[in-house]
Amino acid sequence: MKFYYSNINSNDLDWLQIFLYGTIVIIGIDISITIYEVLFGDITSAIGIIAVFVVFLIVYLAYKGISQTKVLLPEFLLKKEDVIHEQSTEESRLISHQTKITHDPEELDILFKRLEIIIREQKCYLTPELSLKSVSEKLNISDKKLSYLLNQHMNVSFYDYVNQFRVEEVKKKIMNPSFSKYTLLAIALECGFNSKTSFNRTFQRFEKITPSKFRTQVLKSKSNYDLTEL
Missing domain, CATH: 1.10.287 (Helix Hairpins)
Incomplete structure (x- = not known):
């Protein structure tokens, strides 16, 4: 998954x-x-x-x-039979070409930069239903090639790659006074997470601290800063 x-x-x-x-x-x-x-x-x-x-x-x-x-099951195994039949010829034609260039470091670096632009600038990670297939379509490459880039070249799963951006977005919003009235769950949902359990587990795994403790630390540091200013 x-x-x-x-x-x-x-x-x-x-x-x-x-x-x-x-x-x-x-x-x-x-x-x-x-x-x-x-x-x-x-x-x-x-x-x-x-x-x-x-x-x-x-x-x-x-x-x-x-x-x-x-x-x-991966999405490509769940496609209707007629769709698979229509695409099989084209995939067969491209497979040898993709195999040759898959391990080209220069091409992978270019692909990585394109991926970063799509994820960072377009903020695709804010979409809860984001999948490997939808991102590969934006890049106009096969999902297998994107999977190779992430798993072999970047040594990260699609899930972890996307969620690291979501966690960073959550942190920015927690530190933003405009979101001080928002609950942590509301912030998480705005940042692409689709459940409280998933959000808490992922945030703690990346930051080694719970979201609530992180928010408490931010509020405490902000309070100390305001007192210093006075």
Whole structure:
């Protein structure tokens, strides 16, 4: 996910935990019925209710799994078959050319500068739904090539690359008096984060301090500066 998306919600993969628990429940019901029948005899009267519950659980798990498929697969694997067919010829023609220039340091440096311009000047990171594919389209290159630039040349995931700009933007707004009335969550949402949990976790990982403590330090230093001026 970090290779393709700039935001990761903790709920996106919760269905795996639900699937695990659901599977355990289904197996537990089956084992319980078997043990009951061995010890006490047939329980045909309750089978119908149990079967309905199990079928409902299976359908629910299937729905959750299908609805989260996009999270687990790269976007190019989720395109419709006709789109893949239309692009396959063009991609085949370009692949040898891209392979030759992928490792060209000079071209990668140029591409890096173009990427920095798009991200910094156009502030694409403020878009919560920003993805590797959308940025590669802005650069007019393939997502594979952009992925190589980030992962191999810059040694950073797309997720970390984008979120470092978001964190810096949050810090600027926290230090800006115009945003003194804003909550931290409001500032985070304006800077491209899409959840409080993701924001707190990412900010602390980059700055080694929680957003609230950072804001407290900023306010304290500003207060000390004002007293000094007096």
